[in-house]
Amino acid sequence: MSERTIIPFGPQHPVLPEPIHLDLVVEDEKVIEAIPSIGFIHRGLERLVEKKDYVDYVYVAERICGICSFIHGLTYCMAIEELMKVQVPDRAQYLRLIWSELSRIHSHLLWLGLTADSFGFESMFMQSWRLREYILDIIEETTGGRVIFGSAKIGGVRRDIPLAKMDEIMKKMRVYRKDVAALCEQFMKDQTVKHRMRGVGLLSREDAISLGAVGPMLRGSGVAQDIRMTGYSGYDRIGFTPITETAGDCYARCMVRVREMDASFQMIERCVEQMTDGPIEVKVTGNPNGEFFMRSEQPRGEAIYYAKANGTKFLSRLRVRTPTFANIPPLLTALAGCQLADVPVIVLTIDPCISCAER
Amino acid sequence: MSLMGFAKVVLKNLFTGPVTEKYPFVPKVYPQGARGSVNIELAKCIFCGICQKKCPTAAIVVTKEPKAWEIDRLRCISCNYCVEVCPKKCLALDTKYAPVTITRTTDKFSAQPVA
Numbered sequence: 039m040s041e042r043t044i045i046p047f048g049p050q051h052p053v054l055p056e057p058i059h060l061d062l063v064v065e066d067e068k069v070i071e072a073i074p075s076i077g078f079i080h081r082g083l084e085r086l087v088e089k090k091d092y093v094d095y096v097y098v099a100e101r102i103c104g105i106c107s108f109i110h111g112l113t114y115c116m117a118i119e120e121l122m123k124v125q126v127p128d129r130a131q132y133l134r135l136i137w138s139e140l141s142r143i144h145s146h147l148l149w150l151g152l153t154a155d156s157f158g159f160e161s162m163f164m165q166s167w168r169l170r171e172y173i174l175d176i177i178e179e180t181t182g183g184r185v186i187f188g189s190a191k192i193g194g195v196r197r198d199i200p201l202a203k204m205d206e207i208m209k210k211m212r213v214y215r216k217d218v219a220a221l222c223e224q225f226m227k228d229q230t231v232k233h234r235m236r237g238v239g240l241l242s243r244e245d246a247i248s249l250g251a252v253g254p255m256l257r258g259s260g261v262a263q264d265i266r267m268t269g270y271s272g273y274d275r276i277g278f279t280p281i282t283e284t285a286g287d288c289y290a291r292c293m294v295r296v297r298e299m300d301a302s303f304q305m306i307e308r309c310v311e312q313m314t315d316g317p318i319e320v321k322v323t324g325n326p327n328g329e330f331f332m333r334s335e336q337p338r339g340e341a342i343y344y345a346k347a348n349g350t351k352f353l354s355r356l357r358v359r360t361p362t363f364a365n366i367p368p369l370l371t372a373l374a375g376c377q378l379a380d381v382p383v384i385v386l387t388i389d390p391c392i393s394c395a396e397r
Numbered sequence: 398m399s400l401m402g403f404a405k406v407v408l409k410n411l412f413t414g415p416v417t418e419k420y421p422f423v424p425k426v427y428p429q430g431a432r433g434s435v436n437i438e439l440a441k442c443i444f445c446g447i448c449q450k451k452c453p454t455a456a457i458v459v460t461k462e463p464k465a466w467e468i469d470r471l472r473c474i475s476c477n478y479c480v481e482v483c484p485k486k487c488l489a490l491d492t493k494y495a496p497v498t499i500t501r502t503t504d505k506f507s508a509q510p511v512a
């Protein structure tokens with residue numbers, strides 16, 4: 039038996055901009071075990087709920103994550119709306135769906151670039167971020183912000199998208215859909231990509247369920263679970279079906295994300311067809327009371343917001359469980375037995391977002 | 398990727414030119430409705446202080462006597478909340494960002510000329 043060594047990985051690492059630290063126990067080049075430590079960028083945003091009133095906290099919730107910011111704000115708003123028994127107008131729900139799916143596309147394009155970059159496919163990184171920029175432009179035109187949308191509010195949305203603008207956007211989106219599909223095809227059919235990803239970082243269906251994997255990590259192992267199936271924010275009306283792959287390796291997880299991007303384009307199109315004119319918000323009065331669990335599907339998986347209110351304008355407790363946090367135990371299982379050079383690739387296929395895992 | 402596909406991409410990229418904008422030689426065009434910096438039309442302002450009360454980052458300070466409206470540009474998150482709540486609609490968001498600074502100063506708008 040060869041000698042065991044511990045190799046530290048992160049929080050500063052050339053291929054991984056996310057501050058997660060892993061102690062990799064290796065035997066020669068083989069990883070035997072990975073021991074994680076997180077907590078480098080804890081900001082205490084959940085505690086802030088005691089100082090910001092429930093309306094202002096939407097701005098804080100949006101800043102929990104810089105990539106899926108809109109869905110964080112949206113989930114918080116939906117939790118408060120459930121507490122206050124507010125019925126959000128249809129048009130607002132459709133607009134929320136469009137922005138959620140736009141943020142999913144831009145997040146997956148960002149992930150595609152980073153994953154390609156993790157094994158030196160730098161031109162793919164450049165091209166996928168170029169396409170992401172077009173999506174960000176659409177987001178900026180419709181919400182006013184590129185990363186922080188600032189368009190979700192309790193009781194509806196802050197901005198409407200006029201009909202003429204919507205047509206113009208849809209015209210662009212049809213072109214982008216083809217571009218993204220072509221780019222993804224190049225990535226997924228590439229021989230090197232297949233070589234680096236097939237059979238690497240295996241996570242069985244049983245492990246995925248018992249370790250509580252969420253999002254593409256879970257669906258890549260063949261479990262058809264997606265919180266959008268619960269039909270929040272209009273997903274029940276556009277005929278949503280979850281996307282699954284059965285292999286459970288890095289390639290399957292990539293395939294899930296690639297197919298999800300195409301599905302998001304489709305969903306936006308269907309949503310625009312179904313949308314009717316109407317109010318985009320309802321006036322909310324009073325203070326929330328009671329407690330509620332709200333779940334939503336972020337690009338990385340299921341996010342849970344637990345809100346406990348006491349009838350004043352300040353909530354007494356807010357707890358956020360983000361998808362990356364849930365995906366760390368399955369990641370450690372997937373890392374055991376892999377080659378040292380495959381560690382960055384496996385870590386990137388969970389699409390880590392440590393800043394939202396630590397809040 | 399096949400050789401034909403590769404050649405297609407190369408030819409396309411040769412004739413389409415760069416994707417990036419040549420900033421600062423070509424000025425940046427912000428889309429309509431982009432959230433930049435807050436501007437005030439002082440003649441319309443009644444100094445009610447609602448914007449100060451609602452501002453989530455406490456960037457705005459309004460004083461009634463002397464009549465003045467101040468904003469800390471580095472605290473402002475351009476969320477548009479003050480513009481929404483302003484009863485006189487004297488606040489508006491510019492599409493351009495606030496200019497870059499190296500010191501934390503506040504922009505003060507005063508109704509009376511500063512002595």
